[in-house]
Amino acid sequence: MNILAIVAHPDDVEINCFGTLLKYFKQGHKIFIALTTSGNQGSNLYNREEIGAIREQEQIDAAKFLDAEIRFLRFDDQRLIDSLELRRDVINAIRWANPDVIFTHYINDVSLDHAVTGKVVTEVMLSLPGKNIMADEPPISKAPSLFFFDTDVGLNFQPEIYVDISNEMESKREAFSKHKSQNEWMENFMKDTRFDAFMEQLSAFRGLQAGFPYAEGFIGHRIHGYLPNYRLLP
Template sequence: MNILAVGAHPDDLEISCAGTLAKLKRAGHHIIMCNACKGDKGHYHIPPDELTEIRRKEALASAALISSEVLTLGFGDGELLAESQENRMKFIDLVRYARPDIVITHAPNDYMPDHIAVSQLMFHATFFATLPSFRTENPAADKVPALYYMDNLSGLEFNPTFYVDVTDTFQTKLDMLEKHQSQLVWLKEHDQVDIMDFVTTFGKTRGIQAGCTYAEGFVQHMAWTRPNAVRFPV
């Protein structure tokens, strides 16, 4: 299967679904990790152009741990608007390039605007990518992929419809997240959060709910035309 995971910024996928991505890769599936934004504003001291390059390298180093393909759509942080048709077309072309069976992205009720915009844009793009009258670089997709929302960090008003036991890939998840050194500093300074400890604690919480040591929670988007029988092959 082709799995397309789309986060707003480098490190978002690592925080919320890297254990699942590692498990899918181990099972032999093709993984594409896409960061919609450059992550150019997530630091107090490093200027945007310099930070963009740092975060690009961090994303590549992280994805290399599971041999994932890495893409970026190149939006500046805070500059991603869901109602822009131009932006929608970029996301449509992303889906057409990846030709996914399953898409993983942010929940509609996530905590900040870029995350919410990505969620909305992926909802639009996964359907409209199949309509050939929308002209993009890549040809129209032949199916609407299954759409899954990953946890919204704190889990507030997010009730998973299923869990993935990531106990055996949780260390890989932490190793991937640790590659994002610029953000370990930023989240500590900006949000007073030790993100490594945060992710570990939250993974244990979802694990308690799922009946295992560590878990990641997801909500499947259930709607007509969606291949609702498609489940994570893990």
């Protein structure tokens, strides 16, 4: 299968669905990652161009564990809006990956970039097979299953299904550690934000709920013709 994660920022994959993607990868499936922004406002230590480039490289390094193909859409961080341009590029990204399963942000996430990314993904699903849709990539005929992954620190999110990632946790920590720039600026400017806790404690908390040492939680998104197939989860 082709598995696609569409996220807003470098590090969102590693926090929310890396363990699940790694399980798919170990089973021989192909992993694709698309990012709506490169997190180009995610630092006070560099200018926007510099931090955008640094974070893209960090994402490339983290994705090596998954041998994933990456597509950067490069909209500006922290002010993502639902526009025709974003919809076109998200449609292109989904068609590029031709996925069987899609993971994205929950539409009630408190982060604007997360919520807009998730909302646009859900709303373009019915445009994937249309040849007259404004997009560059050719239409696809598959009906992918769409799953929302966790929100920032789990707020407003109650998973309906869990994936045991206990055997993937060590690699998840290692991949997450590639996002050095985020740890670096939070240590300097957001001292009360524990960056490692986003990933570590959320994985442990979802594991606690599911009866595993570590887990990732998901909610399936229901659209007519595109009902999520829970049996496709690893």
